[in-house]
Amino acid sequence: MEKEHTGGISRRSALKRMGAFIAGTAAWGMTSLTGCGKTEKKRIILYFTGTGNCLYVARQLADEHTELLSIPQLVKEKRYELEADEIGIVYPIYGHMPPNMVREYIKRAKLAAGYKFAVLTYGRRKCNAVGIWDEITQRAGCPFDYITTMIMVDNWLPNFDMAEEMKLDKQIPESLKRITSDLQAKRHWHEPFSDDERRQHEGFMAYTGLDPEVGFLMRSEKYFAVTDACIDCGICTEVCPRGNYKLTSQGVKTEGDCDFCFACIQNCPQKAIQFKSLPDDPLLARGEINPNARYRNEHVSLWSIKEANRQ
Ligand SMILES: Cc1cc2nc3c(=O)[nH]c(=O)nc-3n(C[C@H](O)[C@H](O)[C@H](O)COP(=O)(O)O)c2cc1C
Ligand code: SF4
Ligand code: SF4
Structure with missing residues (x-):
């Protein structure tokens, strides 16, 4: 019912534009005034995701004054300076550590905010992930006020059967409730x-021989192979946060530094991306439990993963 028109635009359009302006100001940390003169906090949430869990959590923690920013997009835009009343980050732990891209981002970033929070998603075993993030951010001169973990579907393909993993109840609503109330209280x-x-x-x-200063930074050509099942759909070229896949006249090729986020292997509709056989590699010594099962968070579309990661 767009009946009230002023100056050529409808009331709804005007309100929408105002909303867009308010969302835009969040990037600059401006605290806005509501109609009744109350101040509203501006919040930015940064996220990194391979299979959607962290994007889902980031969305659930967002309110109408929150700007969600994908770290691969910020890196692409070379945008390292952010300012808001509150800045949060949601990322998946890889061997209890942050993804390499997240670690490198935080080392360069200048985050100006009165309150900083981090939510680390994981599937089975978090170990001292909170301590690792605390140490990295302290060293970067960017300490966080609140750091917590949250259990989700474990997307570590080598050890887990995705079909079985998806059946487990990880009590996600309960975790979200706990974290939301902590953030409201600025705990x-x-x-x-x-x-x-x-x-x-x-x-x-x-056991893995990973470098603690780097974490998971692999080479995609070492770990992934594309089989004849590939139909050249191009999805892998859009979901990789490092832009490691190319469609060529000889089929799909992959090469480059790799976060091991599994966006490529999990989102290929043909299951044409598979792990190479690497019996001497401690990470892949057992191959893959179920090469026919793949995972993406049920609330997150393929389009959203592309938007988050496309290079
Ligand atoms: C390379 C890699 C390493 C992982 N390491 C761990 C781990 O050490 N402990 C754990 O519980 N889950 C681990 N996971 C599971 C993810 O942290 C978890 O599924 C996360 O929620 C995925 O988030 P995303 O869907 O946003 O990518 C790992 C996943 C990957 C791909
Ligand atoms: S996503 Fe899979 S099927 Fe599509 S181009 Fe890439 S490898 Fe081929
Ligand atoms: S090659 Fe695959 S696992 Fe590596 S960064 Fe790209 S999408 Fe992630």
């Missing part, structure tokens, strides 16, 4: 972890 808190969890992480690092 200053780092979720605790035990010495045992720290030791488990050390054992994992010794």
Whole structure:
């Protein structure tokens, strides 16, 4: 019912434009006045996602004054300076560490905010992920007031059957409720972890031989192969946050530094992307549990993953 028109645009359009302006001001940290003179907090939430869990969580923690920003897009735009009343980050833990791109982003970023929060999603074992993020951000001169973890579907394909994983109840609404209420109260808190969890992480690092200063930074040509099932749909060229896939006259080729986010292998509609056989690699020694099962968060479309990651 767009009946009231003023100056050539409808009332609804005018309100929409005003909303867009208010959302735009969030990037500059401006606190807006509502109609009744109350001030509204501006919040930015940064996220990194391979299969949608973190985008889903970021969306759930957003209100109408929140701007959601994808870290691969910020890197692409070389946008490292952000200002708002509150800045949050949602990322998946990889071997209890942040994705390499997230780590490199935070090392360069200048985040000006009165309150900073981090939500780390994981599937089974978080170990001292909170302590690792605290250390990285302290060293970067960008400490966080609130750091917590949240369990979601585990998208680590080598060890888990995605079909089985999706059946598990990870109590996601309960976690979201807890985190939302903490953020409303601007809680200053780092979720605790035990010495045992720290030791488990050390054992994992010794077993995998990963560099603690880098985390998962692989080469896509070493780990992924494209089979004849490929139909040249181009999805892999759009979901990779590093732009590692190309359609060529000889089929799809992949090459480049890789976060191991699995956006490519999980989102290929033909299941034509598979892990190479690497029996000597501790990460892939057991191959893959179920090469026929793939995962994307049920609330997140393929289009949204492309929007988040396209290079
Ligand atoms: C390379 C890699 C490493 C992972 N390491 C861990 C881990 O150490 N512990 C854990 O519980 N889950 C681990 N996971 C699971 C993800 O953290 C989890 O599924 C996350 O919610 C995925 O988020 P996304 O859908 O936004 O990409 C790992 C996943 C990947 C791809
Ligand atoms: S997403 Fe899969 S089917 Fe589509 S081009 Fe890439 S490898 Fe081929
Ligand atoms: S090649 Fe695949 S796993 Fe590596 S960064 Fe790109 S989408 Fe992620």
